[in-house]
Amino acid sequence: MSQSTESHAERGSVSPAVTVSDVTKHYQLGGRVTALDGVSLSLPEGSYTAVMGPSGSGKSTLLNLIGGLDTPDSGTVSVGGTRLDGTDDATRADVRGTEIGFVFQTFDLLPRLTAVQNVALPLTFADWGRAARRDRAAALLGDVGLGDRLDHRPPELSGGQRQRVAIARALAADPSVVLADEPTGNVDTETGGEVLSLLDGLHESGNTVLLVTHARRVAERAQQIVHVRDGAIEGVERLEGDAPTLSVADDPTGGEN
Amino acid sequence: MDLRETFRIAVRSIRAHNLRSALTVLGVVVGIGSVIVFATFGASVQAAVVSQIGQTSANSIFLTPASIESGGQDGPPGAGIADATRPVFTERDVTELGEINGVETVVPQGTVRLSGVSHAGDTVAQRQAIGTTPAAFGDDDIVDGRAFESGAQEVVVNEAARTAFEQNLSVGDTVTLTLADGDRRNATVVGVADGTRGGLLSQFGPSGPQLYLPSEPFYQTSVEGTTDGVRVTAYPQVTVVAEPSQTGTVADAVRAYTPESDAAALLPAEQTVGVQTTGEIVGQIQEILGQLTRFVTGIAVLSLVVGAIGIANITLVSVTERTREIGIMKAVGAQNRDVMQLFLTESALLGTGGAVLGIPVGLVVAWGATRFAEVGFTLALDWMAFAVVVGVAVGVGAGLYPAWRAARVDPIEALRQE
Numbered sequence: 149m150s151q152s153t154e155s156h157a158e159r160g161s162v163s164p165a166v167t168v169s170d171v172t173k174h175y176q177l178g179g180r181v182t183a184l185d186g187v188s189l190s191l192p193e194g195s196y197t198a199v200m201g202p203s204g205s206g207k208s209t210l211l212n213l214i215g216g217l218d219t220p221d222s223g224t225v226s227v228g229g230t231r232l233d234g235t236d237d238a239t240r241a242d243v244r245g246t247e248i249g250f251v252f253q254t255f256d257l258l259p260r261l262t263a264v265q266n267v268a269l270p271l272t273f274a275d276w277g278r279a280a281r282r283d284r285a286a287a288l289l290g291d292v293g294l295g296d297r298l299d300h301r302p303p304e305l306s307g308g309q310r311q312r313v314a315i316a317r318a319l320a321a322d323p324s325v326v327l328a329d330e331p332t333g334n335v336d337t338e339t340g341g342e343v344l345s346l347l348d349g350l351h352e353s354g355n356t357v358l359l360v361t362h363a364r365r366v367a368e369r370a371q372q373i374v375h376v377r378d379g380a381i382e383g384v385e386r387l388e389g390d391a392p393t394l395s396v397a398d399d400p401t402g403g404e405n
Numbered sequence: 406m407d408l409r410e411t412f413r414i415a416v417r418s419i420r421a422h423n424l425r426s427a428l429t430v431l432g433v434v435v436g437i438g439s440v441i442v443f444a445t446f447g448a449s450v451q452a453a454v455v456s457q458i459g460q461t462s463a464n465s466i467f468l469t470p471a472s473i474e475s476g477g478q479d480g481p482p483g484a485g486i487a488d489a490t491r492p493v494f495t496e497r498d499v500t501e502l503g504e505i506n507g508v509e510t511v512v513p514q515g516t517v518r519l520s521g522v523s524h525a526g527d528t529v530a531q532r533q534a535i536g537t538t539p540a541a542f543g544d545d546d547i548v549d550g551r552a553f554e555s556g557a558q559e560v561v562v563n564e565a566a567r568t569a570f571e572q573n574l575s576v577g578d579t580v581t582l583t584l585a586d587g588d589r590r591n592a593t594v595v596g597v598a599d600g601t602r603g604g605l606l607s608q609f610g611p612s613g614p615q616l617y618l619p620s621e622p623f624y625q626t627s628v629e630g631t632t633d634g635v636r637v638t639a640y641p642q643v644t645v646v647a648e649p650s651q652t653g654t655v656a657d658a659v660r661a662y663t664p665e666s667d668a669a670a671l672l673p674a675e676q677t678v679g680v681q682t683t684g685e686i687v688g689q690i691q692e693i694l695g696q697l698t699r700f701v702t703g704i705a706v707l708s709l710v711v712g713a714i715g716i717a718n719i720t721l722v723s724v725t726e727r728t729r730e731i732g733i734m735k736a737v738g739a740q741n742r743d744v745m746q747l748f749l750t751e752s753a754l755l756g757t758g759g760a761v762l763g764i765p766v767g768l769v770v771a772w773g774a775t776r777f778a779e780v781g782f783t784l785a786l787d788w789m790a791f792a793v794v795v796g797v798a799v800g801v802g803a804g805l806y807p808a809w810r811a812a813r814v815d816p817i818e819a820l821r822q823e
């Protein structure tokens with residue numbers, strides 16, 4: 149299987165953690181839906197990017213392709229140097245476990261596992277030892293401020309606490325990129341602020357973060373905003389002058405939404 | 406993913422649905438339990454019957470008239486019981502058989518027809534007594550007193566007969582026998598026996614009252630002998646008791662003798678003299694009981710199949726309910742085989758749980774059945790091992806399809822589910 153590294157980081161000096169090239173994705177549901185149409189995108193290592201667009205524009209589809217949950221109909225996707233298109237289930241599962249950290253809108257913790265077991269789950273599948281798993285998970289929960297909730301189960305936690313557990317879980321295997329799909333969609337504004345601060349913190353400590361949102365206020369915390377509409381990238385808006393740049397194929401004018 | 410963690414997660418999911426899991430396990434318990442019950446009970450009955458015969462008549466060779474079409478000596482014991490009552494063995498046969506090398510004694514046995522037995526004014530209806538010779542009683546058979554003497558007006562009784570009267574009999578008492586033709590004879594009770602060395606069928610009879618009389622003078626059955634016009638005494642059964650370890654050669658010699666015996670001459674053309682050693686009879690009984698046990702146990706296996714369907718059903722439900730969880734696990738790196746392993750472990754645990762609980766349950770019920778049937782309790786270890794293996798196999802087998810379905814869950818679809 150080709151593990152070709154797309155080493156040529158366009159226009160920037162930083163190597164890309166994620167490269168998406170001319171990706172198309174259709175869904176067959178009643179009629180044929182084009183979820184993504186010729187999308188190209190490159191996320192430099194350590195970058196903080198927001199994907200913004202109206203509902204149904206293809207944001208989640210893009211995230212799922214980068215996360216190896218889904219495969220493109222055409223085009224290429226690579227994460228941490230590993231190609232995800234055209235690979236087998238096992239390779240993608242491996243990448244999901246080691247290179248990707250997912251944070252979902254609906255938290256998606258396993259209800260019967262405790263917080264620490266939930267955080268340790270990626271390590272379980274990555275064959276870490278029991279003690280090491282627990283130590284790592286406990287430390288991460290401490291980092292997100294849940295050091296005193298290690299053995300609580302999700303039903304015993306508030307929405308914000310659950311999302312913090314999910315963030316800790318996303319970091320468990322020290323992934324190349326953290327993908328967050330509307331992480332504040334199911335929590336109130338104040339709690340959402342705490343969750344976003346955690347994501348900011350991840351970026352500050354060097355993680356590559358890709359955040360999907362439909363709220364401009366949320367997207368503005370990132371370095372760049374990728375505007376998506378009808379399955380295509382409409383433009384990239386740069387918010388910090390000194391940030392590593394990211395490239396898109398159909399070089400946009402940087403249009404405001 | 407390591408097995409211990411797989412176990413922990415599987416146990417947790419099973420316990421999340423306690424009642425449902427318990428009912429599923431119950432289905433397997435019933436299946437495994439029935440297999441154990443029937444197998445154990447069958448083995449117990451077999452062992453009891455075999456040891457009963459083996460102990461009392463290990464060196465015996467039984468001669469009875471047998472139908473040729475019933476397979477003669479190869480037929481199942483008890484086949485042609487009606488034939489077996491035909492009196493054909495003459496005193497000459499008994500003498501000739503006794504002269505075979507290695508024969509310890511020969512016990513002829515026949516039926517003395519009675520209408521009743523009285524003791525101290527109390528009459529008990531008794532249709533028959535056994536007419537035989539003193540040789541019928543081995544050292545172990547007499548529990549009190551002694552064997553009767555040939556030609557004497559004496560009787561030996563069994564325990565049931567001893568206690569059949571208002572006043573229990575004891576050695577030295579006199580009983581009055583009313584013969585079938587109305588004659589009355591007095592006989593002195595000289596001994597109490599718990600069986601005889603003679604007579605194949607007497608091994609199986611219920612332990613009802615039994616009287617043993619010396620064939621001289623009580624046994625009157627005679628046939629027109631091979632010499633015209635001369636009536637000779639004839640018995641329907643003869644038991645040849647061989648010296649220990651001589652049974653095989655003696656049986657061969659007996660078989661060689663039978664074609665020239667009076668019995669063979671007296672029997673109609675379609676009958677022959679059946680010769681069976683204890684070993685052969687035990688073998689036949691074992692075979693029949695074994696077949697019966699396998700048949701009934703086979704039916705019990707059906708209930709195990711039902712238990713397996715229960716596991717398959719509940720595991721499928723579990724996969725459907727937890728589709729989203731499967732999606733989450735896949736999103737954080739679970740391989741298809743990890744998911745498969747989780748669900749297989751769950752179903753295997755249900756099956757193993759059923760086996761582990763089914764074995765004691767089955768054993769207790771089987772034990773109760775052996776008590777009820779008054780036979781000793783014999784463990785069918787091979788069937789117990791079989792039950793455990795089958796329990797695990799049933800769990801894994803029943804879980805295969807659901808687990809495969811779980812492994813194939815598309816994470817995208819799973820995460821889109823509510």
Ligand SMILES: Nc1ncnc2c1ncn2[C@@H]1O[C@H](COP(=O)(O)OP(=O)(O)O)[C@@H](O)[C@H]1O
Nearest residue numbers: 175177181183202203204205206207208209210
């Ligand atoms: N698994 C799927 N099956 C069918 N259609 C889908 C699926 N996922 C997404 N879609 C469709 O693709 C389009 C883009 O969806 P999505 O990426 O979820 O949008 P967003 O996250 O921006 O709201 C929508 O029209 C949606 O209905």
Ligand SMILES: [Mg+2]
Nearest residue numbers: 207208209329
């Ligand atoms: Mg979405």
